[in-house]
Structure formats: structure tokens, C-alpha cells
Amino acid sequence: MVNVRVNGDRLMTSLMELAAIGVTDGGGVTRLALSDEDRAGRDLLSSWMNEAGLEVRVDDFGNMTGLRAGKTDEPPVLLASHIDTVVKGGKYDGALGVIGALEVIRTLNDNSIETGKPVAVVNWTNEEGARFEPAMQCSGAVAGRFTREYVYNRSDRQGIRFEDELRRIGYLGEESSRPLPASAYLELHIEQGPVLEDAKQAVGVVGGIVGITWIEVTITGQSDHAGPSPMGLRRDPLVAASEIIQGVERIATMEDDIAVATVGRISVEPNVINTIPGKVVFSVDFRHPDGEVLNDQAARLEALVAHVCSERSVTGEVNRFWASEPTPFDPAVVKAIRSTCTSLGVDYGELWSGAGHDAKYMAGICPSGMVFVRSKGGLSHCEEEESSAEDIEAGVNVLLGAALRLASRKR
Numbered sequence: 224m225v226n227v228r229v230n231g232d233r234l235m236t237s238l239m240e241l242a243a244i245g246v247t248d249g250g251g252v253t254r255l256a257l258s259d260e261d262r263a264g265r266d267l268l269s270s271w272m273n274e275a276g277l278e279v280r281v282d283d284f285g286n287m288t289g290l291r292a293g294k295t296d297e298p299p300v301l302l303a304s305h306i307d308t309v310v311k312g313g314k315y316d317g318a319l320g321v322i323g324a325l326e327v328i329r330t331l332n333d334n335s336i337e338t339g340k341p342v343a344v345v346n347w348t349n350e351e352g353a354r355f356e357p358a359m360q361c362s363g364a365v366a367g368r369f370t371r372e373y374v375y376n377r378s379d380r381q382g383i384r385f386e387d388e389l390r391r392i393g394y395l396g397e398e399s400s401r402p403l404p405a406s407a408y409l410e411l412h413i414e415q416g417p418v419l420e421d422a423k424q425a426v427g428v429v430g431g432i433v434g435i436t437w438i439e440v441t442i443t444g445q446s447d448h449a450g451p452s453p454m455g456l457r458r459d460p461l462v463a464a465s466e467i468i469q470g471v472e473r474i475a476t477m478e479d480d481i482a483v484a485t486v487g488r489i490s491v492e493p494n495v496i497n498t499i500p501g502k503v504v505f506s507v508d509f510r511h512p513d514g515e516v517l518n519d520q521a522a523r524l525e526a527l528v529a530h531v532c533s534e535r536s537v538t539g540e541v542n543r544f545w546a547s548e549p550t551p552f553d554p555a556v557v558k559a560i561r562s563t564c565t566s567l568g569v570d571y572g573e574l575w576s577g578a579g580h581d582a583k584y585m586a587g588i589c590p591s592g593m594v595f596v597r598s599k600g601g602l603s604h605c606e607e608e609e610s611s612a613e614d615i616e617a618g619v620n621v622l623l624g625a626a627l628r629l630a631s632r633k634r
């Protein structure tokens with residue numbers, strides 16, 4: 224394996240140049256999918272891809288692929304992420320993976336390295352789903368999870384259609400330009416959580432993307448006047464809910480130290496200061512790498528709701544209304560990333576992603592993996608999002624090394 228390293232200064236300069244497009248007062252970025260800012264970012268990226276000698280193709284979802292030929296014409300190793308952001312997002316979420324991939328290509332060029340398989344940079348359209356829901360839309364469409372009709376007819380809050388905006392910004396291309404087939408898929412991303420920082424590790428080798436279960440719990444009791452109703456005669460659904468919410472935290476913490484559970488939404492009826500509530504509805508979000516654990520947690524929640532409700536003479540209903548299966552990454556791709564960390568002497572940790580990424584859908588159609596870079600304070604989707612230049616450079620060096628390994632791997 225050639226001992227090459229990326230150019231950290233050039234990498235940071237390009238990241239900052241892209242971050243200037245849609246820059247916010249607080250030093251973050253607002254570059255919503257298919258906005259004028261997205262177009263400007265794409266134009267800049269496209270010019271950089273051309274300068275790096277890449278053939279740039281745009282598909283029917285606006286996904287951009289810059290292909291660098293290899294010794295063979297086998298399917299390429301894709302290095303991908305996204306340049307769209309949420310409102311008042313950060314400089315690195317998504318952009319790091321795309322500019323990091325570009326820096327890998329520039330480094331291969333500098334060192335006149337001819338890879339076995341071709342290597343390609345991919346910029347996915349609308350990963351965030353902040354303007355056109357849902358998230359990860361265009362990797363999902365390429366992976367066969369969404370139809371073109373579905374994607375084209377998504378509209379933003381102003382009622383503007385995806386397809387119309389894609390055409391307006393000049394990035395409506397051909398189906399034949401989709402980045403498929405692929406030999407392997409690598410995505411470099413900031414961690415967006417505090418695990419690497421807590422463990423004092425610069426880079427994360429990602430085992431997969433956790434599964435998610437969304438549950439809605441409805442507790443119904445008896446609404447009544449707050450004054451004349453003695454405590455012993457009440458059927459208060461909010462007090463029952465509070466016990467259950469404490470239990471949700473216990474269900475996660477008793478499992479292991481990676482299970483997470485969140486009650487993020489609650490509504491109380493009638494929500495009046497001097498009235499005992501009659502009905503409470505709240506959400507539960509369970510996340511874990513193991514689907515069986517998620518099933519167990521949902522079952523424990525059901526038992527808990529039944530127990531608390533019978534003790535408090537209220538009724539409970541548990542509705543598991545949405546689930547996303549855990550997505551383990553390809554062992555050979557994960558190994559290529561881990562081996563690269565070891566050979567580069569990078570301080571790394573192993574973790575699963577608690578958030579969704581385009582890699583989730585790509586994992587369904589080709590061997591995939593992700594590299595994380597430590598986030599300061601674990602913050603993301605905000606203007607304060609930050610990673611050090613040293614960690615970013617280490618992450619891109621890992622991306623380069625893993626890409627070289629995968630591009631030279633025999634079929």
C-alpha cells in the first residue's frame with residue numbers, strides 16, 4: 224500500500240470556501256436542497272471536479288457523480304455524502320464527506336496513483352429532507368426505495384415541487400447517469416454525537432446504522448376540577464404518563480450503554496391549570512443496533528403501560544406506528560476502514576450511527592461503510608457544529624486509505 228496522505232490545508236480551504244455559500248450570521252450554513260445556495264454550491268463543486276479531471280454526470284434526481292477512471296472498468300468505489308444543509312446548520316454535516324472525497328481524488332492525482340477500480344465522488348441531492356421531506360430521498364430513490372414520481376412530487380412549505388426546483392437550478396439530468404452499479408460505498412461524516420469526544424478518539428469506524436422504533440402511547444383517565452377532587456379518587460393520566468416516562472428511561476439504561484430512548488413529544492388535554500387532565504398522548508423513540516432488543520423494549524413498554532394503567536385505574540394504548548430496521552455495514556468494508564486506521568496510527572473507536580445517512584440505503588445495494596470524525600461537544604444541525612482541522616484531516620486520510628484498499632480488492 225502506497226504511503227500517501229491528503230493535503231490538509233487544501234482540504235480545509237475548500238471546506239471553508241463551500242461553507243461561505245449560504246453562510247449565516249452565527250457562522251453556520253443554510254443551504255437547503257435545490258435552493259439558489261445549493262445551486263451555487265453545486266456549481267463550485269462541479270468546477271472543482273472538472274479541475275481534478277473528473278467526468279461529472281448528473282442523474283434524474285440531481286445526484287452528481289465525478290468519476291476517476293481505474294485500470295479496469297469494473298464498477299467504481301463511491302465516496303459520497305451531501306452538500307445540502309438544514310436551516311442554520313453547520314459547515315461540516317455532509318460537506319465533509321463530499322469535499323473529503325474530492326481531496327482523495329486530488330491526492331490520487333498528485334501522486335499519479337492509478338487505482339484498480341475507478342473511484343467516484345458523489346454528491347447526493349436532498350439528504351437532509353429539511354425542505355422536501357423525507358430525508359435521504361435521492362440515495363433512497365437510486366437504491367429503489369422511492370419511485371421517481373414520489374420524489375418529483377414532494378413539495379416544500381410554499382408548495383414548490385421538487386422536480387420544478389431541480390429543473391430551475393439546472394440539475395435535472397439523465398437516469399443513465401445514476402452512480403450505479405458500484406463496487407463499494409464509503410461515506411465520511413461528522414459523528415453528530417459526543418461518543419468519540421468522550422473516548423478521546425479522532426475517528427470512528429461505524430458498524431452500521433441503528434434501528435428505530437416509534438411508538439405513540441395514549442393514556443385516558445377522567446378529567447375533573449382540580450379543587451374538589453380528593454387525590455385518592457382521581458384517575459389522572461398525566462401522573463400515570465410521568466411514571467411510564469421514567470420507565471422508558473429505565474428500559475434503555477437497563478439494556479446496555481448504547482440503547483437510547485426518548486420521549487420528545489407530549490400533549491395533555493385539556494392542558495388547563497385548574498383541571499385534572501383527561502387524556503395524555505406521548506411519543507417514544509427507541510434506537511438500538513439489534514432488532515431483537517428493539518422488539519424486547521417495545522414489549523417491556525407495553526407491559527409497563529398495562530401495569531401502571533391498572534394501578535391508576537386509567538386506560539392505556541400503545542401504538543407502534545413506524546420502524547426502521549438496523550442496517551449493519553458490510554464486514555469487509557468495515558475491516559478496510561479499521562485496518563486503515565491501524566496502519567495510519569489514528570486513534571479510533573468503534574460505534575454505530577444513531578442518525579440516518581445515505582449509507583443506509585446504499586447498504587441495501589452494495590457493500591457499504593462509514594467513517595466518523597469527532598464532533599466538538601457532539602453538536603450538529605446547528606451553527607456551533609465544529610470539528611478540529613487535525614481530526615478532519617485524519618478522517619480524510621482514513622477515507623483515502625480505505626478507498627485504496629477497496630479499489631484494489633479482487634472481485
Ligand SMILES: [Zn+2]
Pocket residue numbers: 305316317350412
Ligand atoms: Zn449529513
